[in-house]
Amino acid sequence: xxxxxxxxxxxxxxxxxxxxxxxxxxxxxxxxxxxxxxxxxxxxxxxxxxxxxxxxxxxxxxxxxxxxxxxxxxxxxxxxxxxxxxxxxxxxxxxxxxxxxxxxxxxxxxxxxxxxxxxxxxxxxxxxxxxxxxxxxxxxxxxxx
Numbered sequence: 001x002x003x004x005x006x007x008x009x010x011x012x013x014x015x016x017x018x019x020x021x022x023x024x025x026x027x028x029x030x031x032x033x034x035x036x037x038x039x040x041x042x043x044x045x046x047x048x049x050x051x052x053x054x055x056x057x058x059x060x061x062x063x064x065x066x067x068x069x070x071x072x073x074x075x076x077x078x079x080x081x082x083x084x085x086x087x088x089x090x091x092x093x094x095x096x097x098x099x100x101x102x103x104x105x106x107x108x109x110x111x112x113x114x115x116x117x118x119x120x121x122x123x124x125x126x127x128x129x130x131x132x133x134x135x136x137x138x139x140x141x142x143x144x145x
Contacts, residue, residue, distance in 0.1 A: 003076025003138035005089060006049055009065030010034035018065030020072075023133040026092050028126055031070050041097045042123035046071045046078060051120040057112070067117040076138055079120035086141040092130030093141065098123040 009018035014035045021033075030037025030044050037043055047069035053059045056067075064072045071089075078087070078096060085096045101118045103111060111118055 001076055001140060003048075003073050003078075005071055005132060005134055005136045005138065006074050007064030007072040008132055008134060009070055009072065011036075011065070011068075017063070018068055018070065020064045020134070023131060025129070025131050026126055027129050030126060031132075034070060036068075036070070041125045043126050044071065044094055044124045045069045045117070046073055046094075046122040046124065047117055048072075048077055048079070048120065049074045050077060051079065051116045055116040055119060067114055067121070069117060069121065071132065073138060076140070077120075078122045081140070084142075086127065087124070088139045088141050089132050089136050090130050091128060092126070092132055093128035094124035095127050096122055097125050 007020040008022055008024045009020050010024060010031050010033050011018040012035055025032040029039060047067055049072060056062060079099050081096060083096055087094050100121055103118060
């Protein structure tokens with residue numbers, strides 16, 4: 001099963017929605033130029049367009065990156081995969097380290113504003129750096145399913 005990258009999103013400041021830059025280098029720390037990259041395990045975030053349409057009140061009013069995802073994806077539902085699953089996009093390899101966010105971190109209003117990311121957002125660490133672009137294929141390398 002393969003997926004596709006719909007958008008490559010970065011933001012230079014935390015708390016600001018990310019903007020689609022179409023292509024980005026993924027270093028050992030995450031997407032170059034993104035405020036969430038760093039020396040920690042949740043370096044890249046991914047969110048399926050299906051999750052956005054399923055869980056958000058007005059999905060058609062959202063732009064790619066509005067839910068703070070680095071990669072907006074289609075055709076593959078990674079939130080159904082176990083922690084430790086490795087995926088490949090070109091030469092880039094990512095490992096899923098977290099699915100969703102603890103709901104108790106959010107107020108009721110914040111939860112519904114970010115519901116897709118809270119429930120089905122994927123957080124991954126970089127195993128092998130590379131470049132990712134809109135239209136690139138996403139391949140599952142390993143999974144415990």
